[in-house]
Amino acid sequence: MLQLPFIRENKELTLAGLKKKRVANADEAVEQVLTLDQQRRDTQKELDDVLAQSNAKAKEIGALMKSGQKEAAEAAKAETAELKSRSKELEESLKALEQQVMDVLVTLPNLPHSSVPEGRSAEDNEVVLENGDKPVLGDDALPHWDLIKKYNIIDFELGIKITGAGFPVYKGKGARIQRALINFFLDKALEAGYLEVQPPILINKDSGFGTGQLPDKEGQMYFATADELYLIPTAEVPITNLYRDVIVSEDQLPVKNVGYTPCFRREAGSWGAHVRGLNRLHQFDKVEIVQIRKPEESYQALEEMSLYVQGLLQELELPYRVLRLCGGDMGFTSALTYDMEVWSAAQQRWLEVSSVSNFETYQANRLKLRYKVEGKTQLLHTLNGSALALPRILASILENNQTPEGIRIPKVLVPYCGFEVIN
């Protein structure tokens, strides 16, 4: 959520940012927020004054009662009636105005960092770098959805029976390589100084609001109606919400957490071409890194996180590229996002496997996540990144490493898998 005082003092900057993010009704929305906010403040001033008068009168009455001046006290009581009804009115309109400000404010996305390129869609994203050699496969190379059948390691039909489309069953070496990847990713994060956490994978409304999934992305999450809990779309949500309503003491910074969780996404309306096999699932596994940083350090941290993720891809011997997302393609809550894509040799396309973002104060403002600087509380910056999401990593390992003798497991994973080839 954007900070109201910031919008007030930086209206033009706000508008420019929102337009870069391709917000359709930016002028209108900002104007509305500022007008409502002014009304809100006026109303609060008036209410506070009325309440101050009421408090003074109440004290007066108390004193009169004590000194036995009953009649004077009764007379004073009569005077409070008007103040009371007035304060009630004002309180109601204050509440209404606060709600209205909030309603518009939550529709505004985060402002993009100055380095974010202009653009409308994925085609406008900036390729920051490309690394690794794309393998050249023979004509008989298979896409991963055929390889998983050939080697009987992932079963989509079985998943359909148990749950539905997009919920695959991993079997044998398929299950073992999943477990290997998770452990590999967690171990690497531990080496890099992250604290491992195992959060719940169901979250309440407040948590959904804290990281920005609610109110506007309600339809993307599975919802357990009996208990009003959402299945997490990413570990970002529970891990970042660990720090909701927290004033972190300076010596605990920076916070670096890593967690493995399954992730659940309804992906309503996003099925079609290019989503075969492991390319898009309703349930998948992911290791997520989350950092909480002082504002002045957050962009340096973002670069570190990007390099960290790239290091993982290098160790897995996967050709990858890094994109800086353009204003129109960025997430709602992000100020700057790098996407990491790996080359999927049989499909001949790039697959997104990680998204590393700095949210600046946007989430922290919702979370009320702060620290103290010289006695004053100040919002912190939150960042997170996939490190990494499994399915597409697995897809490209399967495709890129296929040989007539079977699928070669990347060296770093062999100790974790306990086998060198899937055949």
Add this chain to the structure above:
RNA sequence: GGAGAGAUGGGUGAGUGGCUGAAACCAGCAGUUUGCUAAACUGCCGUACCCGUAAGGGUACCGAGGGUUCGAAUCCCUCUCUCUCCGCCA
């Protein structure tokens, strides 16, 4: 699921209608002093919003929401959570 008890500031914990934004103690911060890796003493020590260039002032908050009252941490209602006992159970 059934029965009972409870929820106060970073922690412990007092407070049952006005003198309480809240005692006391601990932790923390600043300083004074003592010749010793510590003690004693003094002061400070919650959050948010509003007015103000500032100094400063106002308002709200004692699990959450509502109500009674001139006045609520304190009384009433609803909800949430925690603990204890019983039941069930990985």
